Amino acid sequence: MTVAPEIHDVSPEKLLAPVLSAFWDEPRSWTLETYLRHEGYEGARKAFAMQPDEVIAYVKDSGLRGRGGAGFPTGMKWQFIPQGDGKPHYLVVNADESEPGTCKDIPLLFANPHSLVEGMLIASYAIRCNHAFIYLRGETVPVLRRLHEAVREAYAAGYLGRNILGSGLDLDITVHAGAGAYICGEETALLDSLEGRRGQPRLRPPFPAVAGLYACPTVVNNVESIASVPAILNRGKEWFRSMGSEKSPGFTLYSLSGHVASPGQYEAPLGITLRQLLGMSGGMRPGHTLKFWTPGGSSTPLLTDEHLDVPLDYEAVGAAGSMLGTKALQCFDETTCVVRAVTRWTEFYAHESCGKCTPCREGTYWLVQLLRDIEAGKGRMADLDKLADIADNINGKSFCALGDGAASPIFSSLQYFRAEYEQHVKGKGCPFDPAASTAWADGPNSAGVTA
Ligand SMILES: NC(=O)c1ccc[n+]([C@@H]2O[C@H](COP(=O)([O-])OP(=O)(O)OC[C@H]3O[C@@H](n4cnc5c(N)ncnc54)[C@H](O)[C@@H]3O)[C@@H](O)[C@H]2O)c1
Numbered sequence: 001m002t003v004a005p006e007i008h009d010v011s012p013e014k015l016l017a018p019v020l021s022a023f024w025d026e027p028r029s030w031t032l033e034t035y036l037r038h039e040g041y042e043g044a045r046k047a048f049a050m051q052p053d054e055v056i057a058y059v060k061d062s063g064l065r066g067r068g069g070a071g072f073p074t075g076m077k078w079q080f081i082p083q084g085d086g087k088p089h090y091l092v093v094n095a096d097e098s099e100p101g102t103c104k105d106i107p108l109l110f111a112n113p114h115s116l117v118e119g120m121l122i123a124s125y126a127i128r129c130n131h132a133f134i135y136l137r138g139e140t141v142p143v144l145r146r147l148h149e150a151v152r153e154a155y156a157a158g159y160l161g162r163n164i165l166g167s168g169l170d171l172d173i174t175v176h177a178g179a180g181a182y183i184c185g186e187e188t189a190l191l192d193s194l195e196g197r198r199g200q201p202r203l204r205p206p207f208p209a210v211a212g213l214y215a216c217p218t219v220v221n222n223v224e225s226i227a228s229v230p231a232i233l234n235r236g237k238e239w240f241r242s243m244g245s246e247k248s249p250g251f252t253l254y255s256l257s258g259h260v261a262s263p264g265q266y267e268a269p270l271g272i273t274l275r276q277l278l279g280m281s282g283g284m285r286p287g288h289t290l291k292f293w294t295p296g297g298s299s300t301p302l303l304t305d306e307h308l309d310v311p312l313d314y315e316a317v318g319a320a321g322s323m324l325g326t327k328a329l330q331c332f333d334e335t336t337c338v339v340r341a342v343t344r345w346t347e348f349y350a351h352e353s354c355g356k357c358t359p360c361r362e363g364t365y366w367l368v369q370l371l372r373d374i375e376a377g378k379g380r381m382a383d384l385d386k387l388a389d390i391a392d393n394i395n396g397k398s399f400c401a402l403g404d405g406a407a408s409p410i411f412s413s414l415q416y417f418r419a420e421y422e423q424h425v426k427g428k429g430c431p432f433d434p435a436a437s438t439a440w441a442d443g444p445n446s447a448g449v450t451a
């Protein structure tokens, strides 16, 4: 168990005061009329009373970190946009959300799209942008319709268009539906796709803040990052900092899924633990216990029941050997075969590899072949070292972070569950699937196989 050195404020009153999900249950929560009843567009009014650079400094001081997975400080990213350069500046909201287990942005957009539109107003004012884009995963047609309607309502009410609320800001928003590729969530592949090309990552640096959309300075931010900004402006950076820890302040959405009693979105301060979240939500499904989980989607190294008390913030999860990522807490109980879960994730990464670089294109293919053999009882002991070796040749040696993400489940499952891999090899089948092998008639944990 790892405990962060900082104090994490997860007091009950903080837990019971949701912000992003505050009125999701109200009928017609997505309309402008509902949003205006809940402090809607008040944050933008406060931002417009400040100078753009002051808004950037304010968001920077709040400590808000990007909610797309990497946790990069949002205000700092905005500050990187060069000013007085004579070029157009763009804001692009990353709504591609495709990481396995990650499912917070889509419900947020569905239930409360105006929080994003207002956040985009504030961000655009700060970085001097007149044309902003939302790149949405195209399969989510109901969300696409809600976004179009929210943008239409905002134009009609004067929250988009010319000289918004007398601020001097002119802003248009384009909602773009992507064709559905995981790699198009990687920010530079997203920009290529938005420009009409096949989505493949670009070399960084230059980062988008310097040369992004149409080679102009561009802020790319996750949906939740931008949707969190209005409340920060409206209620104050001190209020935001009163939650979470010094380096990971504020509230966020945690997505609980898998073998839990009540899967769903849980809003809480950064630094809450999985044990507390399970306590709030009804725990694992009755009669079962936690075996392993991901803190932030399948690209973050998996953790076990030893890590139930790790504060869910960037520092503490990192110190525990994983990453907070998208806070997609996929929980698996003792009935789950870890080899099977890792095989499915690896098949996903192999399928979604864009093919641009050799370590990821070839490596993910070979990982799948080895894992399928091991899962089917046709593997050899030497294959376990081969798995680790291939993962090592992908990790940190690929062109973009998809490769690193594909290596994470391999490393971490071998670290915590090597014995289970060995059971598959020695028993010539999956110990969780009695039909696959006669060697495991007594069940998965009674085979007596040692390393
Ligand atoms: N939300 C999802 O569905 C999903 C899917 C897959 C992966 N992810 C997450 O994506 C993350 C990896 O993304 P990444 O490769 O963009 O991370 P990154 O750390 O390279 O960059 C994060 C952000 O900070 C900016 N940045 C970093 N250094 C900068 C600099 N020096 N100057 C200007 N800007 C800078 C980048 O432009 C980017 O916007 C992983 O942590 C993973 O959790 C999320």
Ligand SMILES: Cc1cc2nc3c(=O)[nH]c(=O)nc-3n(C[C@H](O)[C@H](O)[C@H](O)COP(=O)(O)O)c2cc1C
Pocket: 065, 066, 067, 068, 069, 070, 071, 072, 074, 094, 095, 096, 097, 098, 099, 182, 183, 184, 185, 186, 187, 188, 220, 221, 222, 223, 225, 226, 400, 401, 402
């Ligand atoms: C393969 C891959 C897929 C990604 N998919 C998403 C995504 O769907 N949504 C997202 O916000 N970030 C995604 N990212 C991270 C983005 O590249 C980028 O870091 C993020 O949009 C920055 O926003 P933030 O600073 O607000 O988190 C992905 C990264 C990789 C490597």
Ligand code: SF4
Pocket: 183, 201, 352, 353, 354, 355, 356, 357, 358, 360, 361, 398, 399, 400, 401, 402, 403, 404
């Ligand atoms: S790591 Fe994979 S997804 Fe990323 S550029 Fe290389 S082949 Fe494409």
